[in-house]
Amino acid sequence: MPRNPLRSEAEAFRFVLLTVAYFALIVGAAALNTWFGLAVFLALTALALWRFFQRSTPEPPGPAPQGGGSA
Amino acid sequence: MSAHAEPHAPSGHHGPPIANQSSKVSASVLGMFLFIASEAMLFGAFFTAYFFVRVVNPEAQGWPLEPFHLPVFVAGVNTAVLVTSSFTMHWALQSVKRGNRAGLQAGLVLTLLMGSAFLVTQMLEYARIGFNPADGAFGTIFFGLTGLHGAHVFIGLTLLAVATVRAFRGHYTPEHHHGVEIPGIYWHFVDVMWIVVYATIYLL
Numbered sequence: 001m002p003r004n005p006l007r008s009e010a011e012a013f014r015f016v017l018l019t020v021a022y023f024a025l026i027v028g029a030a031a032l033n034t035w036f037g038l039a040v041f042l043a044l045t046a047l048a049l050w051r052f053f054q055r056s057t058p059e060p061p062g063p064a065p066q067g068g069g070s071a
Numbered sequence: 072m073s074a075h076a077e078p079h080a081p082s083g084h085h086g087p088p089i090a091n092q093s094s095k096v097s098a099s100v101l102g103m104f105l106f107i108a109s110e111a112m113l114f115g116a117f118f119t120a121y122f123f124v125r126v127v128n129p130e131a132q133g134w135p136l137e138p139f140h141l142p143v144f145v146a147g148v149n150t151a152v153l154v155t156s157s158f159t160m161h162w163a164l165q166s167v168k169r170g171n172r173a174g175l176q177a178g179l180v181l182t183l184l185m186g187s188a189f190l191v192t193q194m195l196e197y198a199r200i201g202f203n204p205a206d207g208a209f210g211t212i213f214f215g216l217t218g219l220h221g222a223h224v225f226i227g228l229t230l231l232a233v234a235t236v237r238a239f240r241g242h243y244t245p246e247h248h249h250g251v252e253i254p255g256i257y258w259h260f261v262d263v264m265w266i267v268v269y270a271t272i273y274l275l
Contacts, residue, residue, distance in 0.1 A: 004103055004104060004107075006103055006107065006256050006259070006260060007103070008252065008256070009160070009161065009164045009251075009252050009255035009256050009259070010161070010164070012255065012256045012259035012260065013157060013160070013161040013255075013259055015259065015263060016154070016157045016259045016262050016263055016266075019263045019266050019267070020154060020266060023266055023267070023270040023274075026270070026275075027270055027274045027275060030274075030275055037275070
């Protein structure tokens with residue numbers, strides 16, 4: 001399961017900083033050349049998605065179901 | 072409503088019966104995912120319309136088309152104010168976790184002030200921008216997107232105002248500060264959405 005970037009305030013704050021860096025790089029690259037900007041956008045998006053799904057952590061086991069209910 | 076007898080709850084438990092969790096994802100995480108997904112679809116609809124307008128004008132020499140002019144610098148300063156408010160929000164949370172009540176109060180007040188400044192500046196920008204929502208598709212989408220974000224800022228400010236009042240009444244402790252954490256998460260989310268809007272509409 002991928003980790004929620006808005007899981008806590010600290011993680012959400014980190015997400016803000018990463019978003020600023022992400023768009024700063026894209027806008028900077030696009031200012032040089034439109035197609036370079038597109039390439040940077042694709043590369044950064046691929047990197048962000050890879051990191052997002054790579055950082056998956058196993059969920060802690062939940063409380064035992066009560067009353068004998070099954071999933 | 073009938074007084075229907077529920078099966079006996081575990082001894083000592085009051086209120087409604089404990090919900091059965093059939094998913095591996097906790098309810099709070101699932102709720103946050105659904106919230107993010109719904110917001111992404113809401114903003115995504117506006118962005119789709121925006122990019123459609125850009126795509127159907129391939130002959131345009133620069134964007135936005137004449138006679139539209141966007142105040143990029145003023146909006147850039149406004150963006151810096153909003154990003155700074157995320158820092159003060161984070162400071163407020165870190166302060167309450169360390170038991171620093173003055174830091175919590177100062178952080179929340181500064182965040183509230185900067186958020187209000189952002190909203191007032193945006194309203195002034197609307198008054199001086201020189202076009203209105205009825206001036207073509209671009210005008211409609213511009214006011215729709217920035218107005219939708221402004222509504223989110225207003226909701227965030229309302230949540231922050233409640234948290235600030237409670238902070239001055241001494242409601243939060245290093246162990247119990249959920250009432251600051253949730254507005255903080257929402258505020259950062261609103262900040263992220265503005266960065267996307269600003270970069271897309273004003274810069275790219």
